[in-house]
Amino acid sequence: xxxxxxxxxxxxxxxxxxxxxFYKWLAVLLILIGLGFSYWVSSSQKSxxxxxxxxxxxxxxxxxxxxDPYPVLHIxxxxxxxxxxxxxxxxxxxxxxxxxxxREVTVTGFPIERGGWKLLELRDISDVNVISSNQSYKxxxxxxxxxxxxxxxxxxxxxxxxxxxxxGKVHRACAAMCxxxxxxxxxxVNQSDGARYGYILTGPLGQAxxxxxIDDVAVPVSVSGQLERRGDLTYLRIAENGVTxx
Amino acid sequence: xxxxxxxVQWNRSKVIYDRVLWLAIALYLATFMAVSMxxxxxxxxxxxxxxxxxxxxxxxxxxxxxxxxxGPLARLDSRFLPLLYxxxxxxxxxxxxxxxxxxxVIIFYHSFGVGNPLVSIFTSPGSYESISDFPFQRFGxxxxxxxxxxxxxxxDYWNANLTAPxxxxxxxxxYLAYALLIVHxxxxxxxxxxxxxxxxxxxxxxxxxxxLHLIAAxxxxxxxxxxQAAEWVGVGAWQDIPDNQAITVTVGKDERVAIFRYxxxxxxxxxxxxxxxxxxLGEGRVIDGCITCPWHGFQYRPEDGRSPxxxxxxxxxxxxxxxxxxxxxxxxALPEGSARPVINIAAEVSE
Numbered sequence: 001x002x003x004x005x006x007x008x009x010x011x012x013x014x015x016x017x018x019x020x021x022f023y024k025w026l027a028v029l030l031i032l033i034g035l036g037f038s039y040w041v042s043s044s045q046k047s048x049x050x051x052x053x054x055x056x057x058x059x060x061x062x063x064x065x066x067x068d069p070y071p072v073l074h075i076x077x078x079x080x081x082x083x084x085x086x087x088x089x090x091x092x093x094x095x096x097x098x099x100x101x102x103r104e105v106t107v108t109g110f111p112i113e114r115g116g117w118k119l120l121e122l123r124d125i126s127d128v129n130v131i132s133s134n135q136s137y138k139x140x141x142x143x144x145x146x147x148x149x150x151x152x153x154x155x156x157x158x159x160x161x162x163x164x165x166x167x168g169k170v171h172r173a174c175a176a177m178c179x180x181x182x183x184x185x186x187x188x189v190n191q192s193d194g195a196r197y198g199y200i201l202t203g204p205l206g207q208a209x210x211x212x213x214i215d216d217v218a219v220p221v222s223v224s225g226q227l228e229r230r231g232d233l234t235y236l237r238i239a240e241n242g243v244t245x246x
Numbered sequence: 247x248x249x250x251x252x253x254v255q256w257n258r259s260k261v262i263y264d265r266v267l268w269l270a271i272a273l274y275l276a277t278f279m280a281v282s283m284x285x286x287x288x289x290x291x292x293x294x295x296x297x298x299x300x301x302x303x304x305x306x307x308x309x310x311x312x313x314x315x316x317g318p319l320a321r322l323d324s325r326f327l328p329l330l331y332x333x334x335x336x337x338x339x340x341x342x343x344x345x346x347x348x349x350x351v352i353i354f355y356h357s358f359g360v361g362n363p364l365v366s367i368f369t370s371p372g373s374y375e376s377i378s379d380f381p382f383q384r385f386g387x388x389x390x391x392x393x394x395x396x397x398x399x400x401x402d403y404w405n406a407n408l409t410a411p412x413x414x415x416x417x418x419x420x421y422l423a424y425a426l427l428i429v430h431x432x433x434x435x436x437x438x439x440x441x442x443x444x445x446x447x448x449x450x451x452x453x454x455x456x457x458l459h460l461i462a463a464x465x466x467x468x469x470x471x472x473x474q475a476a477e478w479v480g481v482g483a484w485q486d487i488p489d490n491q492a493i494t495v496t497v498g499k500d501e502r503v504a505i506f507r508y509x510x511x512x513x514x515x516x517x518x519x520x521x522x523x524x525x526x527l528g529e530g531r532v533i534d535g536c537i538t539c540p541w542h543g544f545q546y547r548p549e550d551g552r553s554p555x556x557x558x559x560x561x562x563x564x565x566x567x568x569x570x571x572x573x574x575x576x577x578x579a580l581p582e583g584s585a586r587p588v589i590n591i592a593a594e595v596s597e
Contacts, residue, residue, distance in 0.1 A: 008530075008531045009324075009327050009540075010533060010538055011328070011331040011332070015259065015328065022325055027266050030270065031273060034270050034273065034308065035274065037447075038277040038278045038281070039277055039281055041278065041300075042279075042285075042300075043281050044439075045286070045292065045300070047286060048290070050290055051289075090359030090360070091358075163296065164291070169438050170434055170435050172371060172372070173371075174355040174356070176371050177359035177360065177361065177366060180359065180360050181360050215371045219378060220378075
């Protein structure tokens with residue numbers, strides 16, 4: 001080392017001793033700051049609810065296919081239940097199920113569950129088997145009146161457990177792509193007691209609502225329309241110009 | 247001081263720097279994942295891919311904030327110069343961490359649906375009418391492109407071929423990238439965060455980066471501004487210049503000249519701007535008879551402003567004259583690499 005280099009750092013020369021001890025402490029300090037920051041940021045994350053995507057628990061259900069307008073399976077009998085059906089990725093299962101509307105079938109897939117909601121992700125046409133080709137079924141619809149509700153429009157697949165969290169602005173592009181692909185959009189409403197309710201959104205004529213809501217997903221909105229119940233699902237039929245930003 | 251270009255001119259400093267850096271990155275990511283997975287278990291577990299997206303995002307933001315603090319810190323305290331020496335590895339590492347974040351976002355948020363994932367970054371819902379509706383993804387994407395350009399041109403090959411001023415201007419794009427990332431976070435994840443930790447992260451970063459730059463700029467303003475061009479201008483007594491070090495003066499509009507004293511009694515003036523990355527030569531030292539840049543150790547001979555062979559860099563030189571013990575500078579720059587007599591006090595006294 002040159003005589004002149006006792007207190008001046010040159011990268012390709014040995015580091016001066018004073019700087020060596022400075023950097024031993026600085027390296028430790030910087031790493032500790034990084035770890036502290038990491039712990040702080042990580043521990044500040046909120047829960048995303050108790051939704052689950054049960055990829056290790058393939059299940060088969062028997063019931064009647066319906067498109068209300070989104071594909072669902074109505075299970076009738078002692079324990080009636082309605083399961084929302086969808087395909088893999090950000091796609092509706094309509095291409096697998098629309099030709100079988102009203103038929104009794106078995107469907108096999110991976111459940112997505114949150115609270116009382118149940119969804120089933122199908123892989124391909126082999127997951128849908130017709131039990132009876134003659135029998136038809138149409139779920140009864142019960143009107144529940146006009147409402148105006150405030151909340152956030154989400155895609156039901158991610159919100160129910162595929163993405164955790166599957167809501168909020170960061171998830172906006174994903175939600176929009178899911179809804180554009182036919183995943184049922186839902187309005188999630190937070191109650192003052194902390195409970196959260198979901199309403200499947202349809203157009204004024206009961207049609208798929210993707211085009212009506214896609215620009216307003218993942219932001220605070222107010223939605224007006226007609227509530228109705230089919231199976232054990234609650235639908236909100238959006239009135240004309242019924243979506244308003246808050 | 248690259249002569250033959252190799253991917254990385256490794257030395258002990260760079261190896262230690264990179265090992266500590268990547269150890270810190272690995273510890274950061276591991277801590278983030280471990281804490282998240284321990285705090286949110288069972289049915290409340292957060293999605294691993296979203297944890298990864300968040301871990302890489304916050305890590306990259308922290309890294310960029312530190313990178314932007316290194317420059318002013320090194321100007322304020324020379325002990326931080328070793329952090330600056332290998333800062334480009336820090337920058338490329340930060341880009342790689344940010345790239346992983348971006349790829350995970352593209353895969354999980356923008357893929358497996360209708361449409362092109364890359365196009366969807368720029369077409370997903372949003373408008374510029376309110377901050378809550380800002381399409382924050384676009385700002386992050388543009389910032390990543392800028393960081394990509396910087397990482398791709400970080401090697402000295404590009405520095406030499408683009409020329410130092412062009413290369414420097416390109417790499418000043420980091421400030422634009424930083425500003426875009428502030429908007430990206432502030433109009434995206436920060437809006438969604440109810441705990442305020444992201445806001446605290448952004449505000450702390452802006453205060454540290456902005457504050458240090460202001461303090462360093464204020465210090466730079468204190469550099470003596472002497473006279474107009476075409477005049478001999480006094481720069482003070484030669485004894486006030488520490489041996490093997492320099493004083494820096496500004497002449498004309500914004501031309502900086504470093505006046506070095508070396509070997510006790512010799513005096514020479516050269517441009518303050520290193521040809522490598524425009525480093526401040528006046529903050530360097532004379533080592534083994536050569537003026538040595540504090541940033542990356544590029545060297546120039548005081549006699550003619552040329553790098554010793556086989557290197558070919560050269561900087562402008564200036565005439566000095568002595569009247570009594572007062573030193574005078576001729577502010578007209580000589581062509582880069584021009585030899586001119588250096589003042590040797592010992593010789594003048596002996597005559």
